[in-house]
Amino acid sequence: MRTNFRSWMLALPLTVVLALFLLLPMVMIFVVSFWGATEFSIYPAFQFDNYSYLFGSSVVWSVFASTLMYTIVTWVVTLVVGFTVAYFLAFHIRDTTTQMGLFLLCTIPFWTSNIIRMISWVPFLGRNGLANQALMGMGITDEPLEWLLFSDFSVILAFVHLYTLFMVVPIFNTMVRIDRSLIEAARDNGASGFQILTNVIIPLTKPGIMIGSIFVVALVMGDFITVRFMSGSQSANVGRLISNDIGLLQYPSAAATSVVLLVTVMIVISIMLRFVNIRKEL
């Protein structure tokens, strides 16, 4: 009983912050999703118009589909790249100082601005950018490729650029904790390098893979700014749908879309959480 009280006193400030700035806002969005809107104001109501419009619109369905496409493609690419990088760091770099140094190199961009990291692709991918200059210089194409910037390609490239480190960090963390004698045992029993990878390392790395996947999936599904900036406003995802409605002051409609997005994200994440005990993995 006293333990309960002491712990709650310690946890109270954080709980209050999250209650006020996370829970309450979500409740508010849920409530407002039933409200009505005129061109310049919103009014309390209890109507399902926002939802019926949402589910009746083919545009909305295709936007949800493209959000799913971005999520799956980004997840696959970040997983493959992140796993490979983490594997190299964990199993091929023996010296701990070098290992930590290279690991830090992978994480430093996380502490810098996402917006600037997005902007920095422009001189690379643009019509007169480095990529096109290089491709034309090598004679691979005669004229600049238009789809390098402001396309689904550049959106996914930016996602991979921004979020791969969310895969590297947890996967590396689980990999360095794998007992090396397990790998030796597998080798002594005649397993090939590939068999060790698929039968020993990958199963033992699953929790790290799951944590990384949760981050990447949540970030890509909830994104609105990467898609807007990197597609030059030509592609859409659910986040952009919401931010467009906000721009038009159509808050109830934005709120209804938000509720659907929130439910989708929560279902996906809670399925993923079934495969990992995060508290044990920290």
Added chain:
Amino acid sequence: MERKPTSFYVLASFFGLFMLFLYGPTLTIAILSFQGPGGGLTFPLRGVSLHWFQELFRQQSVGDIWGAFRRSLVLGLIVMSITVVLSVMTGMAFRRKFRGANVLFYLILASLVIPSILVSLGIGLIFSQLGLTVHWLTSGLGAQLTWTLPFGFLIMLAVFNRFNPAYEEAARDQGATAWQTFRHIVLPLIAPSLVGVALFGFTLSYDEFARTLLTAGSRNTLPLEIFGMTTNVTSPLLYALGTMTTVFSLLVIGACLGGAVIMARRRARAVSDAGNGSV
């Protein structure tokens, strides 16, 4: 010296390419920010100059970037302090089982995975319905904390998972109060990790965009200001600003990592003194 297998070289080149991918674009805009006055947004460089950096200091040519920088700095420091204190407190709470711990844990996780724009929208709606004006120091602060607190908390959870309670028990056996034990035993031991939490708190706030978007009010933080510039500034000025704030972030990261390393070393030395006998 054992020979490295072929797979090492394949993976090492992959890692090298990944580094190039990670840092190449940032380096590109760093180079391009030294464009001559007549240069554009892409190569070739038309001369090398500090023109665009000087332009940053000219009031007329850009919006209120220095005001935005100041606000981001202040907000970052506030978010950092709150994040460190609340993360440690909550981390301490989670060292013992308590009723509702699981619910709270999942609430904190939810704070990480709920899309940022929803946090922004929800807080914005509450403020407007209550007739309050959104301001970077109130709604903006709260919105950013929902992003930094989970990171700080998870780090502290990891730290306390590896924490040896024997030191505290020793202190308690010698009659130290709960506060004394915390102040003189726990705090010095976790200090290097606190620098890490501070780094997360500051940099995540300093660069935060999505959650601040609808909650900062009429005065922009730096990332909002930069984003605004992407639509109307089409000169290397944007790169100069980007380079400047990236360098600032790197200095903060360097200071924090350096600080943590020094603390850890000092502690290691202090420990190794023990048992060397007195003079």
